[in-house]
Amino acid sequence: MSDELDFIVEVTKDSMIKAINHLENELTRIRAGKANPQMLEGVNVDYYGVPTVINQMANVSAMDARTLTIQPWEKNMLQPIERAIINANLGVTPQNDGNIIRLFMPPLTEERRKEFVKRAYAEGELTRVSIRNIRREAIEQIKKLQKDGMSEDITKDAEKQIQDITDLHISLVEKHLSSKEKEIMSV
Numbered sequence: 001m002s003d004e005l006d007f008i009v010e011v012t013k014d015s016m017i018k019a020i021n022h023l024e025n026e027l028t029r030i031r032a033g034k035a036n037p038q039m040l041e042g043v044n045v046d047y048y049g050v051p052t053v054i055n056q057m058a059n060v061s062a063m064d065a066r067t068l069t070i071q072p073w074e075k076n077m078l079q080p081i082e083r084a085i086i087n088a089n090l091g092v093t094p095q096n097d098g099n100i101i102r103l104f105m106p107p108l109t110e111e112r113r114k115e116f117v118k119r120a121y122a123e124g125e126l127t128r129v130s131i132r133n134i135r136r137e138a139i140e141q142i143k144k145l146q147k148d149g150m151s152e153d154i155t156k157d158a159e160k161q162i163q164d165i166t167d168l169h170i171s172l173v174e175k176h177l178s179s180k181e182k183e184i185m186s187v
Contacts, residue, residue, distance in 0.1 A: 004145055005158045012138040012162055016131050016169040023127040023173060027180050030116050030123075035062045035105050040070075045084040047077065054081060068103040075099070108184075116184045124177040128170060135166040 028038045037060040044051040054060060058072040058081060072078055075098075082094045082101055091112075095102040108116070139159055146155040 002145075002150065002154070005142065005150075005154070008138050008141050009158065009161055009165070012134055013165055015134045016165060019127050019130045019134065020169060020172050020176075022130075023123060023176055026123045027120055027176060030120050030180065030184070034065050035068045035103070037062060037068060039068070039090065040085070040088075043084050043088040043090075045077070045080050047080070054084070057081070063102075066105045066107075068105070070094075070101040070103070071099070072101075113184050117181050120177055120180045120184065124173050127173050131166055131169050131173070135162055138162045 025041075028036070029042060037055065040054045040060055043054050045054055045057060046052075047057055054070060057074070057077055058070050060068065060070050063069050070081060072081055078096055078098070078101060082096050085092070085094045085101070085103070090103075092103045092105060095104065139162060142155050142158050142162070146152060
């Protein structure tokens with residue numbers, strides 16, 4: 001294959017890998033019954049006018065399977081962190097004792113678990129759409145090369161290669177979703 005086709009294939013692979021990494025990141029934020037410091041990764045706090053992630057201004061750790069503790073490096077940041085957690089709508093209420101903030105994870109009901117599974121599958125669908133869009137863009141670039149004079153056999157082989165890469169990444173999405181569903185639904 002030509003250098004242009006190799007480049008298109010490589011860019012497609014990289015983009016799809018980024019989509020899978022994004023899915024993995026989003027799935028770690030969906031609670032599965034255990035307290036996990038990664039749940040707070042998307043929560044930004046107003047730190048002197050700059051939106052800052054909690055773990056960059058405090059120690060976040062799991063005390064036990066159902067409790068997270070947040071110990072800010074500056075005591076005056078307790079209130080802003082507490083407000084940010086409430087505004088993030090994580091389904092937990094922060095308990096502030098003046099030194100640290102504790103987050104007690106309520107036990108998951110069957111209904112709540114099913115909600116989390118739905119959320120995971122929604123994230124999976126967004127990733128699938130993203131992967132399909134990446135495939136579409138790559139195929140369009142290949143067809144443009146064919147119009148510019150590249151052989152039809154070479155472009156068909158490249159399109160098949162793109163489709164194989166797409167199928168592989170879609171199956172990775174399915175694996176991630178099924179393992180997350182097992183994790184969420186296990187009591």
